[in-house]
Amino acid sequence: xxxSIFKTFNHSPLLFVESILIFLRCxxxxxxNFAYLCSVITTEYFSEMLIKDITHIQTGLxxxxxxxxxxxxxxxxxxxxxxxxxxxxxxxxxxxxxxxKHLLQDGDVLFSAKGTKNFAAVYEKHxxxxxxxxxxxxxxxxxxxxxxQYLAWYLNxxxxxxxxxxxxxxxxxxxxxxxxxxxxxxxxxxxxxxxVILHITRLRNQEKALRQKIEALxxxxxxxxxxxxIK
Numbered sequence: 001x002x003x004s005i006f007k008t009f010n011h012s013p014l015l016f017v018e019s020i021l022i023f024l025r026c027x028x029x030x031x032x033n034f035a036y037l038c039s040v041i042t043t044e045y046f047s048e049m050l051i052k053d054i055t056h057i058q059t060g061l062x063x064x065x066x067x068x069x070x071x072x073x074x075x076x077x078x079x080x081x082x083x084x085x086x087x088x089x090x091x092x093x094x095x096x097x098x099x100x101k102h103l104l105q106d107g108d109v110l111f112s113a114k115g116t117k118n119f120a121a122v123y124e125k126h127x128x129x130x131x132x133x134x135x136x137x138x139x140x141x142x143x144x145x146x147x148x149q150y151l152a153w154y155l156n157x158x159x160x161x162x163x164x165x166x167x168x169x170x171x172x173x174x175x176x177x178x179x180x181x182x183x184x185x186x187x188x189x190x191x192x193x194x195x196v197i198l199h200i201t202r203l204r205n206q207e208k209a210l211r212q213k214i215e216a217l218x219x220x221x222x223x224x225x226x227x228x229x230i231k
Contacts, residue, residue, distance in 0.1 A: 046189050052182035055151070056140045059178065060132035061102045069094035072130035076112055083112070083119030083156065089128045102131045107148040109139040111155060113176040118164055120155035122148045137181055146186070150194040153201055154186050
């Protein structure tokens, strides 16, 4: 099915995107697919744990980027409104004098604790060598209890965001304290269930992105028809 869908791309981008969306709808509506994924989650026993019991949390580093160097000094401006890291990053901080503990490792979860956008993002090894600024808490999973992506998903979930924002301090620049973050309870299923949850989330995000793409293509198509009609 997917092969036939991809063949439509060169002929009609709009049809291509709509076809992919239909495929995802079919996946979610197909009882064997979605019911299985949900059953894995609902039948799994979730143990509630404090974040501080399954991770190490440290604050970001205060530094003044010089514009050149070997490290990227990650700040909130390097992330988009959805908490996604920009593709293009430029090293702007010398590595000399930076303690090893501040160098970000693959799987570190960055939590934006200052301001109104308290997103969580996973740092991956394919990114430029970097350190996090003081805008972030660096959450490093300890042991094999929780996947970094699952932890970030949980921190980004609407209910947790509401809970966290309700405990922010400060008026002009709201801030989440380390105490609030480390004492946050998180349900911890087994690794397989965490993977299933992430799989469902990825599919759902793809569906939402495709819907937005369809609307943009339709708007472009309609505007072109109007322009052609008045020529």
